[in-house]
Amino acid sequence: MDFEADCLIVGGGPAGLTAAIYLARYRRSVLVVDEAKSRCAWIPTSHNLAGFTGGISGTDLLQRIRAQAVLYGARIETASVTALERQPSGTGYRALLDDRRAVEAATVLLATGVIDGQPRMPYLYEAMQRGLIRVCPICDAFEVIDRRIAVLGHAGQAVGEARFIRGYSPAVTLLTLGEPMTLTLEERQGLDADGIAVVEDPVVAVGMDEDRSARVTLQGGRILVFDTLYSALGISARSALAGRIGAEMDVDGRLIVDRHQRSSVPGFYAAGDVVSTLNQIAVAMGEAAMAATAIHNDLRRQRPSS
Numbered sequence: 001m002d003f004e005a006d007c008l009i010v011g012g013g014p015a016g017l018t019a020a021i022y023l024a025r026y027r028r029s030v031l032v033v034d035e036a037k038s039r040c041a042w043i044p045t046s047h048n049l050a051g052f053t054g055g056i057s058g059t060d061l062l063q064r065i066r067a068q069a070v071l072y073g074a075r076i077e078t079a080s081v082t083a084l085e086r087q088p089s090g091t092g093y094r095a096l097l098d099d100r101r102a103v104e105a106a107t108v109l110l111a112t113g114v115i116d117g118q119p120r121m122p123y124l125y126e127a128m129q130r131g132l133i134r135v136c137p138i139c140d141a142f143e144v145i146d147r148r149i150a151v152l153g154h155a156g157q158a159v160g161e162a163r164f165i166r167g168y169s170p171a172v173t174l175l176t177l178g179e180p181m182t183l184t185l186e187e188r189q190g191l192d193a194d195g196i197a198v199v200e201d202p203v204v205a206v207g208m209d210e211d212r213s214a215r216v217t218l219q220g221g222r223i224l225v226f227d228t229l230y231s232a233l234g235i236s237a238r239s240a241l242a243g244r245i246g247a248e249m250d251v252d253g254r255l256i257v258d259r260h261q262r263s264s265v266p267g268f269y270a271a272g273d274v275v276s277t278l279n280q281i282a283v284a285m286g287e288a289a290m291a292a293t294a295i296h297n298d299l300r301r302q303r304p305s306s
Contacts, residue, residue, distance in 0.1 A: 002097075002101035002102050002103065003031050003075075003101065003102070003103040003104070003105075004029070004103075004104050004105070005028075005029045005030055005031040005075075005103065005104075005105045005106075006023070006028040006029045006030065006105065006106050006107065006295075006299060007019075007023055007028060007029075007030050007031075007105055007106065007107045007108070007109055007292075007295055008031050008033065008081075008093065008095055008103055008105035008107070008108045008109070009023075009030060009031065009032045009033070009108075009109045009111060010033055010081050010084075010095075010108065010109070010110050010111065010112055010241060011032075011033075011034065011035075011038075011110065011111035011112040011113060011238075011272070011274075012032050012033075012034025012035075012036070012038060012062070012066065012076060012111075013038035013039065013040050013062070013111060013113050013272060013273075013284065014038075014040055014061070014062070014065060014272065014281045014284045014285055014288070015111035015113070015271040015272030015273075015284035015285065015287060015288040016032055016034070016109070016111035016271075016272070016288070017032065017062070017065040017066055017068075017069050017288075018065060018284070018285045018288035018289065018292075019109055019111065019271060019288035019289075019291055019292040019295075020032050020069040020074035020076070020292075021065070021068055021069045021072060021074070021292075022288065022289055022292030022293065022296075023074070023292045023295065023296065024069060024072035024073045024074045025072050026292065026293075026296040028295070028296060028299070029075075030069075030073075030074040030075065031074075031075050031076075031077065031103060031105070032069070032074060032075065032076040032077070033077050033079050033080070033081050033095075033097065033103075034076060034077070034078055034079075035078070035079070035080050036078055038058070038062060038113065039113050039114065039115070039116065039273065040058040040061060040062055040281065041058045041059050041062060042058060042125065042128050043057060043058030043061075043139075044057060044058075044128065044129045044130070044131060045057055046058065046061065046139065046140075046281065047140065047142070047143065048138075048139055048140075048142075048280075048282075049061070049281055049282060050282065061281070077097070079097040079098055079099060079101070080097065080098040081095050081096070081097060081098075081103075081241060082096050082097065082098050083095065083096040083244075084096075084108065084241045084244055084245060085244070085245065086245060086265075086267075087104075090266075091106070091267070091302075092104060092105060092106050092107075092267065093105050093106075093107070093108050093245075093267065093268075095108070106267065106299060106302075107267045107268070107269065107295050107298070107299065108267065108268050108269070109261075109269045109270065109271060109288075109291055109292075109295065110239070110241060110242055110255065110263075110268070110269070110270040110271075110274055111270070111271050111272045111274065111284075111288065112238035112239070112241070112272075112274050113238055113272055113273040113274055114235040114236060114237050114238060114254075114273045114274065114279070115235065115236045115238060116135045116231065116233070116235055117231060117233030117234040117235065117236070118133070118135075118231055118233065119133070119152060119177060119203070119206045119229075119231060119233070120206075121133075121205070121206040121207060122207070123208065126208075127208055127214070130208070130212055131143065131144075131228060132208060132212065132213070132214045132227075132228060132229060133206075133214070133228075133229050133231060134228055134229070134230050134231070135230065135231050136279065137161055137164050137165050137168075137230060138164075138278075138279075138280065139280070141164070141165050141167075141168045142168065144165075144168060144169065144227065144228045145168050145169060146168075146169050146170070146171075147169055147171070147226075147227035147228055148169075148171045148173075148225070148226045148227045148228075149165055149168075149169050149171060149172050149173070149226060149227065149228050149229075149230065150172075150173045150174075150175050150214070150216065150224070150226040150228070150229045150230070151165060151172065151173070151174050151175065151229075151230045151232050152175050152176075152177050152203065152206075152229055152230065152231050152232060152233060153174070153175075153176070153177070153231075153232035153233055153234075154176040154177065154179045154180065154181055154182055155182050155183070156187070157232050157234060158174060158176075158232035159174070159183065159187045159190070159191065161230060161232045162174045162191065162194075162196050162232075163190060163191070163194055163196065165230065166194045166195070166196055170195065172194075172195075172196045172197070173196070173197040173198075173199060173224070173226070174191065174196055174197065174198045174199065175199050175203050175216065175224075176199070176200065176202050176203065177202060177203045177233065178202055178203075179202070180200075181198065181200050183198070199218070199224070201218040201219050201220050201222065202218065202219045203216050203217070203218060203219075204217055204218065204219050205217040206229065209225065213225045213226065213227060214226045214227070214228065214229040216229070235252075235273075235279075236253070237249075237252060237253040237254045237255075237273075237274050238274060239253045239254065239255060239274055242255055242263065242268070242270065242274075245265050245268060246264075246265060247263040247264055247265045247268055247270075248263065248264035250276050252276070254273075254274060254275055254276040254277075255270040255274055255275050255276070256276060257269070257270050257275055259290070260290055260291070260293075260294035261275070261287055261290050261291035261294060262294060262298075267298075269291045269294065269295060270291070271284060271287035271288045271290070271291040272284035272287060272288065275287065
């Protein structure tokens with residue numbers, strides 16, 4: 001066996017790394033397997049995370065949390081978990097990494113997050129770092145007050161985001177990408193009442209202008225320019241591992257957990273965006289603390305001497 005641990009944490013974003021800090025401080029052996037694909041790494045500067053009055057970049061935040069986890073003894077490996085199964089005894093788990101190393105763990109915490117739907121465009125990462133492409137109005141709509149804003153989507157989620165953002169700017173436009181605008185009469189009336197423009201002609205290209213504006217080309221050839229484009233193209237939960245062991249999930253593929261982050265499968269926990277929750281760093285960290293504490297106490301009950 002290459003690794004043995006009290007807890008295998010799958011995912012090295014804010015949730016996974018925060019849980020590693022707590023568990024290591026509970027004197028538990030912890031292995032974090034991280035693919036280095038955290039959604040947090042795409043954040044240019046977060047201004048709504050308490051304590052960082054000047055803001056902090058996603059990469060800087062991850063480096064700080066990671067260093068703290070290592071300081072207390074957590075082990076972090078860059079790899080992918082390719083297989084996960086419960087032990088035949090029904091207690092504990094066995095995982096296989098992409099380099100064929102094997103891991104045995106008493107518990108597993110899934111903190112793999114989600115993947116945002118994004119428009120296909122060159123230099124997407126650069127556009128996000130400039131603030132031209134955004135995915136979270138709860139996080140950063142404050143930074144685009146009174147700007148020209150477009151929301152790219154085609155159904156209910158996009159409508160909700162557009163109406164939310166309307167509280168920050170009078171110039172909000174709803175666009176669609178490749179699919180018809182499937183809006184109910186009530187949604188259209190709500191958008192009209194809020195003064196939100198709806199463009200039915202599909203977007204065929206998104207680019208950047210030299211003045212750092214988002215340049216949108218419509219199917220009919222018309223070009224629109226915005227200061228910021230919010231992508232409301234949905235998210236995909238990275239929950240395949242949970243599906244393999246039969247953990248209960250909602251219709252969007254996010255895990256259903258109790259108030260201590262326990263899933264429907266004994267010894268399997270989840271925290272952060274992969275759970276049906278508010279996609280916020282602060283929430284992910286709070287759930288990680290809950291999960292880590294539950295893991296520690298559950299192991300104490302199973303093994304009173306530990």
